[in-house]
Amino acid sequence: RGVEYYDMPVVRSVVSQAASDNYRLDSIIQAIVGSEPFQMNMKGGEQPDRIASDEPQLLPALATAAIARRESP
Numbered sequence: 001r002g003v004e005y006y007d008m009p010v011v012r013s014v015v016s017q018a019a020s021d022n023y024r025l026d027s028i029i030q031a032i033v034g035s036e037p038f039q040m041n042m043k044g045g046e047q048p049d050r051i052a053s054d055e056p057q058l059l060p061a062l063a064t065a066a067i068a069r070r071e072s073p
Helices: 005-019 025-034 036-041 060-071
Strands: none
16 A cells, blocks of 8 residues: 555654664664554464475476476477
8 A cells, every 4th residue: 555644653753763773774674664554464373375395386387388398209
């Protein structure tokens, strides 16, 4: 979503916190992540739909091409 008028107090707070550290990128990120809107927007406790495996995942087109190469004489 975009920034709305009601976000301005948080925006000013982020700018103020970043200014105290010479607007370093890490201070901007920390101020944003620490802000109440960011914290309230996080979804907790959700599990991913799939579990990551050690095997690399191929894009469908690449997988199809790999199968076709194996099947050709």
